[in-house]
Ligand code: HEC
C-alpha cells in the first residue's frame with residue numbers, strides 16, 4: 640500500500656485569529672491490476688496465484704538453506720526452480736513487469752549452477768526485497784478483493800420470496816428491534832411473536848451457508864446449539880415476564896449470532912464492495 644498520506648486541511652478563521660485544523664486524512668492505495676483476476680476463482684478453477692506464491696516461498700527457503708550449507712546439488716536444483724517460478728510473475732500479470740527483478744533472478748540462477756554460494760545469497764536478498772516491496776503495496780488488498788466472501792449476489796428464500804442479503808438483514812434488524820421495543824414497553828405477546836419471527840428468519844439463513852461452506856461446522860458455530868440455547872433462555876424470560884433478563888439474552892444473541900457472523904463476512908464483504916464497486 641502506498642502510504643502517501645495527504646492531509647486535507649481546512650482553514651478556519653476565527654475572529655481576530657487564524658486556526659488550521661486537520662479535518663480529513665486521506666490515504667492513496669494501489670489497486671492490483673485486473674489481469675490478476677484470471678488466477679483466482681471463479682475465473683480459474685484453482686487459486687493459482689496463491690499457490691505460485693507458496694511455491695516461491697518454499698523455493699526461496701530451500702535456496703537459502705542449501706546455499707548456507709554450501710550444498711551444490713541442492714542449491715542448483717532449487718535455484719533453477721526459483722528462477723523459473725519467479726519469471727512467471729510478470730508472465731501471469733504483465734502490468735507487474737516493473738515490480739520484479741528478473742536481472743537478479745538470472746544472476747541467482749547462474750550462481751546456483753556454478754556453485755557461487757556467496758553470490759547466490761546476495762541475489763537472494765535482492766529477490767527477497769522485491770517480494771516485500773510488492774507485498775507492501777498489494778498483498779492485503781489482493782486477498783480482500785479475491786479471497787473474501789462476496790454477498791452481493793447472495794439471496795435468502797423466506798416466506799415464498801427470494802430476498803437479497805442486505806434487504807433480508809434489514810428485516811432481521813427490524814425483528815430484533817421490535818422484540819426489544821415490545822420488551823421495554825411490556826407487551827409480552829408482541830415480544831413472543833417477534834421471537835417466533837426471529838427464529839424463522841434465522842432458519843431461513845441456514846441453507847445459504849452451503850453456497851460457500853462445504854462442511855457443517857461454520858453453520859454450527861453461529862446457528863448451532865449455543866445459539867439455540869440462548870434463544871431458549873430468551874423465550875423463557877419472555878414467558879416468565881422478566882424484561883431485564885430478556886434484554887440480557889437479546890444482547891447475548893446479538894453478539895453470538897449477528898456480530899460473530901458480521902466480523903468474518905460483513906466487514907470483508909463491505910470492504911471489498913467499497914474498494915471496487917464497479918469491478919466486483
Ligand atoms: C509483483 C507482486 C508480487 C511479487 C514480486 C511477489 N508477490 Fe507474493 N504475493 C503477491 C500478492 C498480490 C499476494 C496476495 C495473494 C493473496 O493473498 O491472495 C502475495 C502473497 C504471497 C504469499 C502468501 C502469504 C500468505 O501466507 O497468505 C507468499 C508466501 C508470497 N506471496 C511469497 C512471495 C515470495 C517468496 C516472493 C518473492 C520471491 C513474492 N511473493 C513476490 C504479490 C507478489
Ligand code: HEC
Pocket residue numbers: 786787788789790793844845847848849850851852856857858859860861862903904
Ligand atoms: C458468500 C459466501 C459465504 C456464505 C454465503 C457464508 N460464508 Fe461463512 N465464510 C465465507 C468465507 C470466504 C469465510 C472465510 C474463509 C473460510 O473459513 O472458509 C467464511 C468464514 C466463516 C466462519 C469462520 C471460519 C469457520 O469456518 O469457522 C464461520 C463461523 C462462518 N463462515 C459461518 C457461516 C454461516 C453460519 C453461514 C450461513 C448463515 C455462512 N458462513 C455463509 C464465505 C461465506
Ligand code: HEC
Pocket residue numbers: 790791804805806808809811812815844861893896897898900901904905908909
Ligand atoms: C451469514 C451471517 C450473518 C448473520 C447470522 C447475520 N448477518 Fe447481518 N449481514 C451479513 C452480511 C454478509 C451483511 C452484508 C450484506 C451486503 O452488504 O450485501 C450483513 C449486513 C447487515 C446489515 C446492514 C444491511 C444493509 O442494508 O447493508 C444489518 C443491519 C444486519 N446485517 C443486521 C443483522 C442482525 C440484526 C443480525 C442478527 C439477528 C444479523 N445481521 C445476522 C451477515 C450476517
